[in-house]
Amino acid sequence: MKNTLRILALAAVLACSFCFQSCKGRRGALLPNISGKAGEIIVVIEKNDWEGTLGSSVRELLAGDCPYLASKEPLYTLVNVTPGGFADLFKVHRNIILFDIDAQVAKSGISYMQDKWAAPQCLINIAAHDREEAISLFRDGGPMILSTIEQAERDRVIRNSLRYEQKDIAPQVAEVFGGSPHIPIGYQLKKKTSDFVWIADEKQKSIQGILIYKYPAGKDAGAEFKMENIIARRNAVMRTNVPGMFDNTWMTTSTQVTPSLEYIRYRGRQFAQLRGYWEVQNDFMGGPFVSHSFYSPDGASIIVAEAFVYAPSHDKRQFLRQAESILYSWEWNNDAKGEN
Numbered sequence: 335m336k337n338t339l340r341i342l343a344l345a346a347v348l349a350c351s352f353c354f355q356s357c358k359g360r361r362g363a364l365l366p367n368i369s370g371k372a373g374e375i376i377v378v379i380e381k382n383d384w385e386g387t388l389g390s391s392v393r394e395l396l397a398g399d400c401p402y403l404a405s406k407e408p409l410y411t412l413v414n415v416t417p418g419g420f421a422d423l424f425k426v427h428r429n430i431i432l433f434d435i436d437a438q439v440a441k442s443g444i445s446y447m448q449d450k451w452a453a454p455q456c457l458i459n460i461a462a463h464d465r466e467e468a469i470s471l472f473r474d475g476g477p478m479i480l481s482t483i484e485q486a487e488r489d490r491v492i493r494n495s496l497r498y499e500q501k502d503i504a505p506q507v508a509e510v511f512g513g514s515p516h517i518p519i520g521y522q523l524k525k526k527t528s529d530f531v532w533i534a535d536e537k538q539k540s541i542q543g544i545l546i547y548k549y550p551a552g553k554d555a556g557a558e559f560k561m562e563n564i565i566a567r568r569n570a571v572m573r574t575n576v577p578g579m580f581d582n583t584w585m586t587t588s589t590q591v592t593p594s595l596e597y598i599r600y601r602g603r604q605f606a607q608l609r610g611y612w613e614v615q616n617d618f619m620g621g622p623f624v625s626h627s628f629y630s631p632d633g634a635s636i637i638v639a640e641a642f643v644y645a646p647s648h649d650k651r652q653f654l655r656q657a658e659s660i661l662y663s664w665e666w667n668n669d670a671k672g673e674n
Contacts (some may be wrong), residue, residue, distance in 0.1 A: 368428040426452035456486035491659035513666035540645035
């Protein structure tokens with residue numbers, strides 16, 4: 335059920351191509367900055383509803399296990415605030431789901447708002463005449479609710495990547511692939527060949543990595559973007575380019591955890607998204623990864639942009655969300671983009 339909702343959520347992102355508009359105008363400039371930690375959502379709801387069926391539905395959708403992590407971590411961290419306690423301190427939070435359950439509400443439904451009390455803020459208001467209607471609205475709107483919050487979190491990472499960009503990396507990536515994601519400060523270019531780039535933010539106890547590679551496209555697109563072919567290509571590239579710490583070790587795709595594959599259209603780009611778990615052959619390192627496989631503008635090559643995380647002593651949810659969001663910032667050079 336949870337995996338199905340996540341797939342539907344991503345489809346909803348593609349269909350609406352942003353419930354939230356990126357333009358802020360003068361009003362956004364006058365608003366205070368958001369508060370709260372990344373991956374955190376305030377749920378404004380009465381305590382008895384939070385502890386009942388409605389609260390269970392919220393937790394099932396938004397606080398289920400984050401996939402492909404070695405230990406259990408919730409998809410989002412939820413904080414319950416009662417309507418009576420929803421003061422100015424909470425109104426500037428980054429993500430808010432506000433339940434308005436009252437027989438006197440003018441019109442029931444779900445509304446999505448951006449930058450109501452702070453910027454960049456995601457506010458989802460669910461108005462219902464009674465508890466049963468609120469439960470129905472939330473369950474029916476679950477995929478859009480989830481995709482909206484995911485998009486808001488992703489956009490914040492992209493915004494920071496643009497604001498604090500390591501500007502010398504993208505041009506070097508674009509030399510090889512005709513385009514590049516926006517890489518934030520802290521990442522360094524570790525390796526560059528004629529068809530492979532490795533970029534990483536390496537700290538004492540964590541690594542966030544971006545791997546980009548390409549290979550000639552075959553004639554059968556259906557076969558090229560099947561899971562087994564994407565994984566076979568990935569394993570071959572990793573064996574050649576991403577060695578482990580010791581002799582005869584290299585990165586590969588874990589066979590102990592079944593990957594998932596989705597086909598996504600996002601801001602005019604189409605790609606196959608593979609999500610899974612990487613490991614080091616003949617060693618004990620591993621972690622989550624997500625990759626985007628797509629055609630070059632001329633159709634001659636398939637390009638793969640991948641984010642991976644290694645953080646054995648830390649929660650990994652936010653590390654992966656940050657690195658994954660960078661992939662979504664991909665932009666083609668004008669001369670490479672052509673007619674696409």
